[in-house]
Amino acid sequence: MPLKGSRVVMALYLLFLMVPIYWLVNMSLKTNTEITSTFTLWPQDLTFANYLTILTDPAWYMGYVNSITYVAINTVLSISVALPAAYAFSRYRFLGDKHLFFWLLTNKMAPPAVFALPFFQLYSSLNLFDTHIAVALAHCLFNVPLAVWILEGFMRGVPKEIDETAYIDGYSFPRFFVKIFMPLIASGIGVAAFFCFMFSWVELLLSRTLTSVNAKPIAATMTRTVSASGLDWGVLAAAGVLTIIPGALVIWFVRNYIAKGFALGRV
């Protein structure tokens, strides 16, 4: 039952969301002189120089490579360990299961600020400072509980009878899990992977604390664009736009699953 004036509200809201992003894109296509000298709503002097700088300068593009690397490692790692654990929570009762589950969730509520320094010391002492794996592991702190939570929810929806039938049919547990169970919760795995990707990609505090040169994420590179001539706004804006693109692509490709997921809830 739509509200009166729905379209107006939606249009205004979407406008509100898109204008700042447009402004960033706008700025990324201007030269520095244009930015600092005049104020224009769209580039008078359209230039791709800012993007070129980023795409040709290793100091810049390695930032993206590093970010994607540790995000990918983290997603794979989180999902892999979360799958068996979620299965256990959804199928079995065991000693301490409720408490374990709650303890896991509390890690999602851990302020990164609290862990910044301890992580720094921990990973330094393990000689893992400034590696992709360090950031991937650190992000597991909040991504693993999230993945377990989401996957458990989806697994609960699969009836136990399917497991039992598979065992009667002679499947071993690993084979059953990979060939039968995982396809059934495919959308759950997709949702969990999406959220792991999202939370790891956007996080800055921990990823910056644990890296310096080799595994430096793009976010860290962006916070250091002060050159002799002051802040290079054009390049900064271009770098920002480039960080939005992976997210936009992911959303674009899963949009149908998301829309379907919402619609399926409807009887």
Added chain:
Amino acid sequence: MDHRTQNNRAWFLVLPVLVLVAFSAVIPLMTVVNYAFNDTFGNNQFFWAGLSWFEEMVTSERLHSALFRQIAFSLVILAIEVPLGILVALCMPRNGFWVSVCLVLMALPLLIPFNVVGTIWQIFGRVDIGLLGYVLAGLGIDYNYVSDPVDAWITLIVMDVWHWTSLVALLCYAGLQSIPQAYYQAAKIDQAGRWSVFRHIELPKMRGVLLIAVLLRFMDSFMIYTELFVVTGGGPGNSTTVLSIDLVKMAIGQFDLGPAAAFSLMYFLVILLVSWVFYTVMTNLDKEEGR
């Protein structure tokens, strides 16, 4: 009904998660606890300090102010984002081509790295190069988020609303979509007004997702760091220094390990407490609904 079977060997399945999270969480936490109760001169020699750091923190004026600012921030955020999110969810199209468009556009701010969110608004609010700042200045309004605390607060709040309202809206939308058509049909037959439909059908059915949304938003707003740091850095002065900003300053900036550690523990505890309250309320509601 609980269809699960009792089997303690399930622990093996949970072991990988346990190891990973223990490594990520327990070990660092132990370090924090260590620092909270000891004193060190940085030479790896520890002297038992008991609760002195905690006493210092609890009575610290600085902590009180940061806590106060943090609570104010979180409350204002919730007060704006929750009703706005519900409103947007009610206005979103239910089917057709525009559903995908709305979902994608609304999700975009959620996928932007936090520092870029900060950068976007840092630029946007500047009077010389930002659209918002320029327009406000053009209208004669004296706006400067760098030097004026009120402007800084307003900018941060608008930024967070811009950043996260979509999450609330999407969650509420999912809740709304799960309401069977028959309820709306019955309401038509009963000649219920639009507000009645909202109050008696939609809001009760959204209660579950709304609670999740409020919990998530409270937790995340209480932990906010990067976006805020990029825009104001905690300033002007310390007018926007909320808990995490202060903590990082203390720990990494000043290397005041003892107080920082005590601070950390209390910070974590507050979040745990509030979350536990929410969690209990949520599971009790679930029980009531017979889930």
Added chain:
Amino acid sequence: MAELTLENLAHSYHANPRGEQDFALKELNHVWRDGGAYALLGASGCGKTTLLNIISGLLRPSQGRVLFDGRDVTNAPTAERNIAQVFQFPVVYDTMTVRDNLAFPLKNRGMDAPYIAQRVAQIAAMIGMEAVLDRKARGLTADAKQKISLGRGMVREDVNAILFDEPLTVIDPQMKWELRTQLKALHREFGHTMIYVTHDQTEALTFADKVVVMHEGRVVQLGTPEELFEAPQHTFVGYFIGSPGMNLLDARIEGRIAHTAAGPVPLGQEYPALSGRVEIGIRPEYVALTTGEGLPVTVRRVEDVGHFRILRGQMGDVPVNAVLPDGAMVPGQDVRLSFRPDKINVYADSWRVSGRSLGEAA
């Protein structure tokens, strides 16, 4: 209460329907008498819910008119039609008490408090829920919630008709009987026009005075339960009503003998030459074991259902069933069945054909 008229009504879910197959509801003309208890019976997907939603106003028909007491309401919104609808699963307002649920439609129309209180008390007594009036609706059982839905529909005095869309679907089997009885009692006492949609023939036959049988979007028969049983107009009606359903055998008709693959069958009437697919139908209740002339049948099994038995057999590859009295003994071999000639129906292309009584033959 009102008389409902459906005029040239048809509906297609396609924007541009091109043929009959695009219509979920094929053209029909029908009058629902004021105060009648009707059942709309048919298999899933036969169009009965479509028809119900057109009557209640939740769906606008692509063709035709709907009239309440002669007044054209085809384009009137649901709120104006003064109908009540009970859905497949209970729709109650969870946050309100039972009392508030029942009062809701009246409150929305601005009725005053004493009147509302009186009506609520009256309806609560009718559905037997006075004891729980102040309980929250959420925690009640499914059948209690359906009763509340029903009560909410009846609380308005000027309701034109009450529509039921398979309302007993989520009710426990034990409660189904009780609710059905209560519905019937309510109808007898208050005389509302009631239209009850179901795919369960027992519900339809016990509730309704007249049953409308639908098949693939078309109304195939309207009649009392007896008419549906004795003279089904369509083979679907024969098959759907009765347990087990009607036996159907392909046959070639010559005068008053039907020649089936298993042998000749004497008919109760004389029939002209028929075109299309010709079948004879006879209900298992009118098939008997015979030691004389009859059709041979292979017995697959005999079921003992308590006070009668069902013989499930086969003539060729066509299943044939017979209802036998309790204790009937079936011989081990050479089993033959006879059909009561006056109870045989003849069908051409699935529609019933009337014959001429034998008395008129020369």
